[in-house]
Amino acid sequence: MRYWLDTFSTGYIDPKTHQLGISSAQSFLIVSILSAGTFFGSLFAAPIADWIRRRLAILVSLCVFAFGVILQTASSVAIPFFVAGRFFAGMGVETAPKWIRGAIVGAYQLAITIRLLLAAVIDNATKGLNNTGSHRISIAVQFAWMLVLGTGLLFLPGTPRYLIKRGRHDKAAKSLGRLRRLEVSDPHLIGELQEIESNFVHEQTLVKGSSYLQFLKWHTLGCLLQALQQLTGINFIFYYGTSFFAVSGIKQPFVTSMIASSVNVFSTLPGLYLVEAWGRRRLLLFGALGMFACQMIVGSVGTASPNGDNLTAQKSLVAFVCIYIFFFACSWGPVGWIIPGEIFPLPVRAKGISMTTASN
Numbered sequence: 001m002r003y004w005l006d007t008f009s010t011g012y013i014d015p016k017t018h019q020l021g022i023s024s025a026q027s028f029l030i031v032s033i034l035s036a037g038t039f040f041g042s043l044f045a046a047p048i049a050d051w052i053r054r055r056l057a058i059l060v061s062l063c064v065f066a067f068g069v070i071l072q073t074a075s076s077v078a079i080p081f082f083v084a085g086r087f088f089a090g091m092g093v094e095t096a097p098k099w100i101r102g103a104i105v106g107a108y109q110l111a112i113t114i115r116l117l118l119a120a121v122i123d124n125a126t127k128g129l130n131n132t133g134s135h136r137i138s139i140a141v142q143f144a145w146m147l148v149l150g151t152g153l154l155f156l157p158g159t160p161r162y163l164i165k166r167g168r169h170d171k172a173a174k175s176l177g178r179l180r181r182l183e184v185s186d187p188h189l190i191g192e193l194q195e196i197e198s199n200f201v202h203e204q205t206l207v208k209g210s211s212y213l214q215f216l217k218w219h220t221l222g223c224l225l226q227a228l229q230q231l232t233g234i235n236f237i238f239y240y241g242t243s244f245f246a247v248s249g250i251k252q253p254f255v256t257s258m259i260a261s262s263v264n265v266f267s268t269l270p271g272l273y274l275v276e277a278w279g280r281r282r283l284l285l286f287g288a289l290g291m292f293a294c295q296m297i298v299g300s301v302g303t304a305s306p307n308g309d310n311l312t313a314q315k316s317l318v319a320f321v322c323i324y325i326f327f328f329a330c331s332w333g334p335v336g337w338i339i340p341g342e343i344f345p346l347p348v349r350a351k352g353i354s355m356t357t358a359s360n
Helices: 002-008 024-052 054-074 079-092 098-126 133-140 142-153 160-165 169-180 187-208 212-231 234-247 253-277 280-304 311-329 332-343 346-359
Strands: none
Touching: 024 054, 024 346, 054 133, 054 142, 098 133, 098 253, 098 332, 133 142, 160 169, 160 187, 169 187, 212 234, 212 332, 212 346, 234 253, 234 311, 253 280, 253 311, 253 332, 280 311, 280 332, 311 332, 332 346
């Protein structure tokens, strides 16, 4: 976005374009500060949710996120102001039937991919504007998703497992009835509620009988899986993809980013099926091998054609970046969120997922 670079530049001249821009250190700060916000936000999420309930905790996070978006949108020339907004936006960012619970949790990753695609489309539409709309529109549009989520919260029942954890069994039955569209007296609902209560009692016993070593094992597995999901390098494509494609000599980097985001969305869909059909471990191995092969090819192409003037090399690079995204989106993308939600017993699940998410 040329206008954004001209506006927020502190006098740095890009050696390649010989125009105003931002330094690599400033670029790193703007991108990474969002992750810093999500790190602290995820750690605070569990105690806040246990203290004031899930729905109110989401409302609090919406308010924090809104504050961050306002700071970014209102910022006109100051990078520190913009960075502060991204930090607060980062801070702001178990009800399914058991036979599809893995796919439902994996759908969280699908929502992330759709968000990335919409962001790429909006960025491509506003990149040519020669006014503050070039960056303010893409930032301010986040208010729309806050309104959708905030409206949905008005109709969202409490989670049955959380209500049982708090000893509110009558409310848990009503909540489960709303989710399943069954009467409280329905035999199927009563049976499922009894199963949830039995699992909670069993998991409480499991937690009390577990050693610190077992807790360490759960946390290590969850944190490593989330950290390795990031170490696949996928966010490099979606954080720096436009710059990467431009440096590689591709003429339409914004359009290429849109293509990559589209591949990300559609490749997540088979992952929601495969996670149940193949199982978690097999799908992770499949994705890891595929991503490894693609990264080797992309690295080889970049080394063989470092100047970005070879059209065949450019096409190969884009093709294998998209194939790499496919392998991630159908494996490590959804499974990275599913396993942490399955390994922790209910009494410590919120705190456990909070810590593993911070590792992401």
